[in-house]
Amino acid sequence: MAGVGLTPNDGRWTAAQTRAQFAAIAQLRWRITVNAFRRKGGAGEMIARIITYPLFAGFAFGPTILVGIGAYYFALNGHLDHISWLLWGTFVLCQLLNINLGQPGTTFDPTQLIRFPLSLGNYVAVRLFFGLLTPANVIGSLMALAVAIGATVALPALWFYALLSLAIFAAANALFSRMVFAWVDRWLSTRRAREIFTGLIFFFSLGFQYLNFTFNPAYNHHHQTNAVSAARLNAGINFYHHALPFLAALPPGLTGSSLVAAHRGQPLAFLGFTLGCAAFAAAFFAVFALRMRTEFRGEDLSDQANAVSHKAKSPAKSIAAAPASSPAQPESRFLGLSSVTTAVLGKELLYVRRNTGIFYSLVAPVVMVFLFAGRLATHSNATWLFPAAMAYTLLGVAPLAYNSFGLEAAGSQFYFMAPVRLRDVFFAKNLMNFLLAFVEIAAVFIIITVIARMPSLLNAASGLLWAAATLLFSTTLGNRRSITAPKKITVAKMGSGKQASPLSALISMGLLMGSAGIGAGLLFLGIFFGMPWLPLPIFAVLAGVAVFVYVRSLDSIDRFALAHRDELFEELCKK
Structure with a gap:
């Protein structure tokens, strides 16, 4: 990043210098990625990526095609409000993938950029970009695009509204993931918090599997369980109807409502729902930027930095005489182990x-x-x-x-x-x-x-x-x-x-x-x-x-x- 810290004679920072900083960081990331494959063992890592990336691509295209077909079916049959179901599925899938796959690892700590003449806004932009291209966010964006395409194919007049609303939803989804991970890293800076958080993930993920086996009729193969399964399914539907007003005020529900308003010829209502989703995206970005501001000021999240310092106790002085040196004793073994x-x-x-x-x-x-x-x-x-x-x-x-x-x-x-x-x-x-x-x-x-x-x-x-x-x-x-x-x-x-x-x-x-x-x-x-x-x-x-x-x-x-x-x-x- 040599040269990007120099300022003109009037002392003001210019847009050209900002572009030079971003170009230098992008070049740094690219060179680190390329050089990683040149070191010993790099060829094997490249082979692993060549094999695994098509598998991930196949996994990404499966849900993408399914939600696209679902959006086409709902739009064609006049059930645009049901598109919010697909968007909720997209949102949940992205968060589960983020938890299981994690954020992309970097070969250097991005906080090292703080030592350079980097403004807070540019630092937030760099950190935001570092985490946007995660597999989960890419899959979520592709699924949102598939929903827009499916609705457009069924109702061509909605192409502009669908693309605009789904683009804002994809941005809100990605910003939510970045916000959560930024603050989760802060919350997990202590071992006890990590234990509690992992326990919650364990409970909810396995609880979801239990609910799936309990309420899904596909896993109940015996006739005597049909009545019980129907009762459980009705209970789940009733719970959904009670929670629907709350869910409708969140980004997936707002996006679905915006498409319904556009189809009914209500541009002002469409604008209101779309701005509501955009407000959520702006709020997610603001919370993320708040976390980055604290990090920009030099907060260290290591266990050593967060450890509570205790006053060292001076060891009690022993007045007993030191034992006389004795010959080396044979090594004691436990169960035959050294x-x-x-x-x-x-x-x-x-x-x-x-x-x-x-x-x-x-x-x-x-x-x-x-x-x-x-x-x-x-x-x-x-x-x-x-x-x-x-x-x-x-x-x-x-x-x-x-x-x-x-x-x-x-x-x-x-x-x-x-x-x-x-x-x-x-x-x-x-x-x-x-x-x-x-x-x-x-x-x-x-x-x-x-x-x-x-x-x-x-x-x-x-x-x-x-x-x-x-x-x-x-x-x-x-x-x-x-x-x-x-x-x-x-x-x-x-x-x-x-x-x-x-x-x-x-x-x-x-x-x-x-x-x-x-x-x-x-x-x-x-x-x-x-x-x-x-x-x-x-x-x-x-x-x-x-x-x-x-x-x-x-x-x-x-x-x-x-x-x-x-x-x-x-x-x-x-x-």
Whole structure:
């Protein structure tokens, strides 16, 4: 940004300098993005994006096409007021995607721009632009455009009104997301607030799934539940009618009302509803700018900055004589584990207990199995229920091994300076993952036994051997990826707690899906040929091979880590 801080002779800031600042920031972002693919491992990250972006695009076009068709149907049949339903669905979907996908990570902290001669207005504009192009906001904007196109195709005379009102709705939706995330980062600056917020997300997301299974008639396949389902559906409709006046005063309702007014030839009413939605967008932007003003003045949201300082207590002076030096005592072991492994295992347990994001990813699959098991427990799929549930629970455990040092960040350097073997460190971290997997699988087994029926001994043994082989292979690969492709995790930032880099996440998911496909294929072959015992010896051999590969890999992890320590520290020690 050299040169953009110079002012003319009259001392006034010019628009040309503002444009130069924005151009410099855009050039900086572009160069950082390009250079990230040039470093070691960058090609793999590019491949991961090439594979995942089409998947995200397909996910985006699905809801977009559906709301477009829905808008066309409602407009064609004279139910423009029902378009607000589509807009509410768009709004809710965007917020859920923002929570699950998070805001886009940047390779540098945008608050570092404060040191340059940047005005508050320009800083707010830069921070706003940084977060607008999130996947959730892009999907929301595309869905709003699809609604406008669908209504226009059905009623061509509404093209201008539809485009204007839906553009303002899309802006309000995106600004609401930016406002919420800006303030959530402030609220999550303390560990207790993060625990409460994650608990609320956990409660509402799983509660939504419970309501879906309870009130959705599609999940009630038995005739005796039809009357109960109808009663529940009527109760939901009555609640909707009572809440309708309140919902009509919010942006989705205002946008739908504006289209109805335009169709009836009431331009003043259309203008009033549209200005009401624009007022919401302006209010969201004002609250966002208020948060950015505090940040612009230098507020630090780190845990260290927010920690309450306590007066240090001077240690009591001991008058006892220092004990005489004694010869070194042999190292005490707990359950055969070294002291290093025991200490790191205790630290990892604290991480799991205090990091509610990890806790959520571990508990959510078990709760979903609890919701699904009773409804899927039929005679035809009883053989598949336990293996499928076990594979689903591994989704929360397997990715943890691909970023073992993410939460420690710069503190990972201590392992290389301390007189310890990294083999013991990795073994302790892996052991925690194994224990978590064991607890989850045991919980799933108990849930299925109580709600449905106990899996057969042959089915349970085959499933456990498959899980052991899959987890060991995944952990072996994850240990290497933890060193060559780490990802710093900032728990105080909403959405920044993803457990692995894009390529590592893709590898983890691909390995788990491939292993699940092999297991399902063997299980199907055993059932088809009347040999249900067929998967058991194959999974036993695979588990033995996985143990051998894991032990050999663990023995060479010290040399591998020393050879790639620069890659590890480059990512974890950056600001």
